[in-house]
Amino acid sequence: MINIANIKEIAKMAKVSVTTVSRVLNNHPYVSEEKRIAVEKAIKETNYQRNINAVHLSKGETKLIGVVIPYANHPYFGLLVEGIANEAVKNNYKLVLFQTNYEEQREREALEMLKLKQIDALIFCSRNSRFKIIDKYMVYGPIILCEDTRGKNISSTFIDHYKSFSQALNYLYNKGHRKIGYCLARRTGSNSSSREKAYHDFLQKINEPFEPNYRFYDCLNFEDGQEVIRSLNAMSNPPTALLVTSDQVAAGILVCCKEKNIAVPDELAILGFDNQPIAQIMKLTTFDMPLINMGNNLLHQAIHPLVVNHEELYVKLIERETV
Amino acid sequence: MINIANIKEIAKMAKVSVTTVSRVLNNHPYVSEEKRIAVEKAIKETNYQRNINAVHLSKGETKLIGVVIPYANHPYFGLLVEGIANEAVKNNYKLVLFQTNYEEQREREALEMLKLKQIDALIFCSRNSRFKIIDKYMVYGPIILCEDTRGKNISSTFIDHYKSFSQALNYLYNKGHRKIGYCLARRTGSNSSSREKAYHDFLQKINEPFEPNYRFYDCLNFEDGQEVIRSLNAMSNPPTALLVTSDQVAAGILVCCKEKNIAVPDELAILGFDNQPIAQIMKLTTFDMPLINMGNNLLHQAIHPLVVNHEELYVKLIERETV
DNA sequence: TCTTGCTCTGAAACCCGTTTCATAATCTAT
DNA sequence: ATAGATTATGAAACGGGTTTCAGAGCAAGA
Structure with missing residues (x-):
């Protein structure tokens, strides 16, 4: 049963306007019980799925968070991404991975995607580009760093x-x-x-x-x-x-x-x-x-960009046998 | 200089139709040198950027490839993703990472994104879902596996x-x-x-x-x-x-x-x-x-889904001192 | 009774490109 | 000379949602 219906057809089936269908889909209040049920019935019957690209176009958001790392294949970044990914799942976001090998060009691509609104926010786990360049892109959406940015106008989770x-x-x-x-x-x-x-x-x-x-x-x-x-x-x-x-x-x-x-x-x-x-x-x-923690936090800052905040996390000495 | 112009304004500035602007943007032939230059000039002057979500809606493609891995934090998958990522960069694709922890629910989300056309193709580096489930989603776009699928109707790069x-x-x-x-x-x-x-x-x-x-x-x-x-x-x-x-x-x-x-x-x-x-x-x-190689290949299959093909790669014994 | 303020609804505008189709002008081959 | 192909162009349809706005119905407060 390949995807077929669009919101118009649902509206027709449920004998309501597309506006009302949209309201049901977005859990707006002000929809009578009767019509809500009719819409839900039509949705179920047609196995309707919203066209997510249309939603993105309309809303100007994508539920996608960019994550910039130099190497996918390193345990430090592995754990960081794990932390980010877990928190993303919880909040219904997906990650777009930018593996840069510390090439500025790659970092720039990530920034450009933010500018083009192809991602909602961008997390730099590590960077090579100068701060000035990143700063230029901050008007396009939240950018979060994983380094001490106290005194700067950019949010971060970091270890001192x-x-x-x-x-x-x-x-x-x-x-x-x-x-x-x-x-x-x-x-x-x-x-x-x-x-x-x-x-x-x-x-x-x-x-x-x-x-x-x-x-x-x-x-x-x-x-x-x-x-x-x-x-x-x-x-x-x-x-x-x-x-x-x-x-x-x-x-x-x-x-x-x-x-x-x-x-x-x-x-x-x-x-x-x-x-x-x-x-x-x-x-x-x-x-x-606390890398996993750090990842959690980074994602949280990316999706709740209320104010600039710098969140410090702390290391802890684990004494074993090599010192 | 925040993003402003859209294709209409460019058309107006260059004194051509939006169609012609679109042609220039997409390198279609059949645009006179004269108009092409006018359009390019307008684009440069306004610092115009296409709204990528509108492009996606129109074209029904996203230049995004989904990558399903159980753990980001493991060298095996790290290398595989590295291989996929490098090839993605070359071909102007971006990756959407699904870290599943082998939870079927996460794998399902990836498949749903393919269905919703939010990603163009999906690579499973490892899976937990039964083949039957994955099979159901194959009508929505290319799905590539990283396991021996010979005899099955699904492309893969694998080691026997x-x-x-x-x-x-x-x-x-x-x-x-x-x-x-x-x-x-x-x-x-x-x-x-x-x-x-x-x-x-x-x-x-x-x-x-x-x-x-x-x-x-x-x-x-x-x-x-x-x-x-x-x-x-x-x-x-x-x-x-x-x-x-x-x-x-x-x-x-x-x-x-x-x-x-x-x-x-x-x-x-x-x-x-x-x-x-x-x-x-x-x-x-x-x-x-050859994990990096394997990653390269997986991405290649994802973006060139011409026919079902099963690509075998081979291991090679490295004799050192533990046997 | 009259205003004010909710609740509910749908038409239409909007987001912003791509693609189809129709038309015109200019070549090419017979 | 003429049919057929090739180049060039723009209007309009299309993809598929969300949001604004205006209006109707109805209840509560003055």
Whole structure:
């Protein structure tokens, strides 16, 4: 029984106007019981389905939320999207996924879709485009970021990475570490900058020199741990502790340590981030990040764009055996 | 400069009919150079953008492809989606993601969106609904599956899991193993069934008894390896080799083995599937699955639904150190 | 009794493109 | 020279809903 009827036919069948049918469909008040029942009967009999594109055209909304992520294939974004998706289901929204590989062109496409009203709102889980560009598109619909935007006119759910990185550094300091390195996913980006700033401020506070070699970038996946250990091995004065902003990478490092007989945590302490399942099984000390929660929240902000609000979520230290 | 103009205004400005504007927008032939330039000028001046929802209503297509996955947060589906997404970008399509957690209700929503023409085609990376239900929706648009559908009237890109599982079993057999267990992601599903059938046929062929304890289900993530090793430890007569249909799980098992001093591969051989990065770093022997490729192909079939076609892709053994 | 204010209803305007059809002008081939 | 194809153009129909507006019926308050 292929889709056939349109609202006119329903109106004819129920002997009412299309307006009344539309009212029934949208649960408007001011429809008499009698006519409502007649319309519902006609709908049932014809197996009528609204043409959703017509609805979109009329209403100018699509019930679609854009989600920008650099890689679909990474547990951090996996969890974030999971959180967004679950909340979307609850609220009868669907997601349009933009996998960008951090190409600005892809991000621009997402923004353009917002402009064209093909999506109702846009969530940036991570971005490469400058803020200025994103700002230009804010008139077209809600845009939500997943980074600290306090002081800016754009809503977000975020973790204060300056704060949590500082917390992590202090934790290592209290465990006696003075030579601390770190691994970041990328060189640029709001979150990375916050962390680097925290690092520099920390060094200053404890009065230790800045060692450029102690920084590692492009640490994204399990396999990136190899390169870190390789570099460490080549150092005459390697760090005694490593802050690793992804449990995947931390796990990769850990495996390499075992292989190369580097004692963890005695020779090298490893502190992860995310508290992914892999951290649990590998007994990784890590900072729990409420990613699912964060996803929930992001979607909520996207569909209830009442006011600009910045929602901070907090990390929690999970002590296990690598520090 | 908020969106303002519509096609009528452009027509007025360029002193042509809306039809001609539409022709220019859609690169129809039969527009004189002169008018084409006038229209393009008006478009540029007003910064005109087509209302995409009106286009959808008119054309009955959306340039949106639905992608059904159970979990966003799993490397198998991550790679598959990555492959689909990359090909989508190339062809100017966007993806609508349906994360189902294997709930039929979610799968149904995706199918309904196809019916409502809110998406042009639908790709099932994995499904829970019976084939019969999916079949009912095939009149509404292309549906592509990621499983062996040969003999069925529905397109797919797939790996013959019967074949590859048999290949894996034979490989272990030739290495001297007779007591072989396996870990699957779920109890039901087309791929799992093929593998179980391969297993049974293999046992019969080599004339070994069927040992129900050697089967493990719900092995999806890294942490699920723990439970497998726990069970194995409690067995008086455990398998000497394990076929693990996800490198994540295999890696989890491997880590647990190290922890419990189970020698791999001497005491327990582990054979993974997928050839994820984690397999490389952990020196896991595994079957490479062309997931990105598969994703590319799935999208291609979705947007070029000319005829029913079943595209088989092949696994490739990667010998490392766990068998 | 007269106003005011609900409740209920439908005609018509609106959202905004695409496509069909009719017509005219200009070529091409016989 | 003439039938037939090709190029070029716009009016109008179409896709299918939502929303505005005007009007009718009826009840409550002044």
